[in-house]
Amino acid sequence: MRKSIRLVPLGGLGEIGRNCLAIEQRGGILVVDCGSSFPHDDLGIDLWHADHSWLVGQGSRVRGVLLTHGHEDHIGGLPYLLSELDVPVWGPAHALGVARRRLAESGIDTEESRMTTIEPGGHYAIGPFSVEPVQVSHSVIDAFAFCIDTDAGFVFHTGDFNFDTSITGNPPTDVARLEQIGDSGVGLLLSDSTNVEIPDRQGSEQGVGEELERLVREASGRVFVAIFASNIHRLILLGQIAERTGRSLCCIGRSLEMQVQVATALGRLKWKTDRLVGAEEAGDWPRERLLVIVGGTQAERNSGLRRLASGDHRWLAVQRGDTVIMSSRTIPGNERAVRDMQCDLLRAGARVISRETHPDVHTSGHAARSEQRRMIDLLRPLAFMPIHGTLRHLLAHAELARAAGVRELLVVEDGTSVRFDGRTLRRAEQVAHGKRAVALGGKPISAQRLQERCELARCGAAVVTVVVATDGTLAAPPMVSLRGIAAVGDDGIAAKVGAAVAHTVKRHRPHSGARLPEAVRRAVARQLKEFCGKRPLVDVHLIEVG
Ligand SMILES: [Zn+2]
Ligand SMILES: [Zn+2]
Structure with missing residues (x-):
């Protein structure tokens, strides 16, 4: 009889993004993916990642992290x-x-020996597991699914995939190998649920290329094409389009420049250097001869497109007669920011083309429902667990697997571990999970600090400095600074707060040092609530002078 394994989802189950799943059996733990997600609010958060404390607690039992794609x-x-x-x-x-x-x-430090490049068809021993990568199509080059040999049989993790066969510069999903793996018997399938609500694949990478070329040809001014920076296929396509339409290429955006460097170093992107124009010369380049590739499809603060839209890019400005093509989709949560940015571009006089007006300018990297069904049919697993999606996506995907004839199904969200014995799936222990924030600037920010930021954003803050003599009288008028408090334009407020402070100090004479700051804090909060209807954060500094 087979031994059982345990799956520990730490991110991506019950939410979109932050994918991270641990697989545990005797002899060690393998982690598949370790992702982040983007913030949707404006609290100075750079990204979120999964709470890794459970993994950290397992120490040397964690034998490796296996990445599906970049x-x-x-x-x-x-x-x-x-x-x-x-x-x-x-x-x-x-x-x-x-x-x-x-x-x-x-x-x-990224010592080379700690990172191993893997190829489809190879077999890699990671701790007690043996892993075979399988080529899949996705909106990034080098995307793999994994067939993982475990104590409970083969566990197949799809990563992100689709069955588009028209992708430039990358082999398509290896359907023949999937079929063979299906024949050899898959115990458990873990499959991406992101697009379960979309019945069929809409468009193809080849179709996107044709549409982009048509739009570039009909444009008379500059053309800006906004893409997801990691979409190397589209960078390859745009290089070809630039060449065929007699335009030079210019890249704007840090992530985009990084991706171009990585893909060029790997020999995957072979742009002709004589077709490239630096951003600083692009402003003087003939407009009808320029194709600008720009990052910032989600209107991220400081991104290339957002700066172009708001007119504060250092070298380039969007002008009347220019065309901006958003060759992307809007990630749920970013709709408002993207719409505002598009309006700024329209205001600047550009023609703005997006998926809403021209559906063929982008195609999703994720499998639609019919492709998810095809994956299940090719692999014919004994058991199925949907991954990557909100609870709604996971439940719909499980239903799809049931309709495809899979009998053993389980839907769990992050933090609920699952045992699999080769045939049945059952819920096991809860483990620590959640999300951790990294602030702009790259430093982790604790939940408590983040809470403070939320309070600051909601109500503002007051800082009060009280200087008292040894007899408990005020040695100087209280200093009051108000930050971000509604109605703060009324100068009288600070004076009234100061008066409330003076009154409190007087009442507390002779003060007992420890209690005075709290009494002042309360008095200030109460006073401010009268003015603005909210109690802001109040900090009190007490200075005693002899
Ligand atoms: Zn992906
Ligand atoms: Zn993904």
Whole structure:
């Protein structure tokens, strides 16, 4: 009889992004992906990653991290895990290229021996597991699914995939190998649920290329094409389009420049250097001869497109007659920011083309429902557990697997571990899980500090400095600074707050040092509530002079 294994989802189950799943059996733990997610609010958060404390607590039992592909929702949390746990990493060349940059930015040494490049068809021993990568199509080069040989049989993890066969510069999903693996008997399938609500694949990468070329040809001014920086296929396509339409290429955006460097170093992107124009010369380049590739499809603060839209890019400005093509989709949560940015571009006089007006300018990297069904049919697993999606996506995907004839199904969210014995899936222990924030500037920010930021954003803050003499009288008028408090324009408020402070100090004479600051804090909070209807954060500094 087979032994059982345990799956521990730490991110990506019950939410979109931050994918991270641990697989445990006797002899060790393998972690598949270690991603991040983007913030949707404006609290100075750079990214979120999964709470890794359970993994860190397992110490040397964690034998390796295995990356499916180089998207941030699969690799973006790696620097934060590796800063706490020294563990080797396996992944496709592109994912490791991007990961090395991310680790270097976080000041983590990336000794080559700790990172192993894997190829489809190879078999890699990671702790007690043997892993075979299988080529899949996705919106990034080098995306792999994994067939993992475990004590409970083969566990197949799809990563992100689709069955588009028209992708430039990358082999398509290896359907023949999937079929063979299906024939050899898959115990458990873990499959991406992101697009379960979309019945069929809409468009193809080839169709996107044709549409982009048509739009570039009909444009008379400059053309700006906004893409997800990691979409190397589209960078290859745009290089070809630039060549065929007699335009020179210019790249704007840090992530984009990084991706171009990584893909060029890997020999995957072969742009002709004489077709490239630096951003600083692009403003003087003939407009009808320029194709600008720009990052910032989600209107991220400081991104290239957002700066162009708001007119504060250092070298370039969008002008009347220019065309801006958003060759992307809007990630749920970013709709408002993207719409505002598009309006800024329209205001500047550009023609703005997006998926809403021209559906063929982008195609999703994720499998639609019919493709998810095809994956299940090819692999014919005994058991199925949906991954990557909100609870709604996971439940719909489980239903799809049931309809495809899979009898053993389980839906869990992050933190609920699952035992699999080769035939049945059952819920097991809860483990520590959640999300951790990294602030702009790259430093982790605790839940308590983040809570303070929320309070600051909601109500503002007051800082009061009280200087008292030894007899408990005020040695100087109280100093009051108000930050971000509604109605703060009324100068009288600070004076009234100052008066309330003076009154409190008087009442407390002779003061007992410890209690006075709290009494002042309360008095100030109460006073401010009268003015603005809310109690802001109040900090009191007490200085005693002899
Ligand atoms: Zn992906
Ligand atoms: Zn993903």
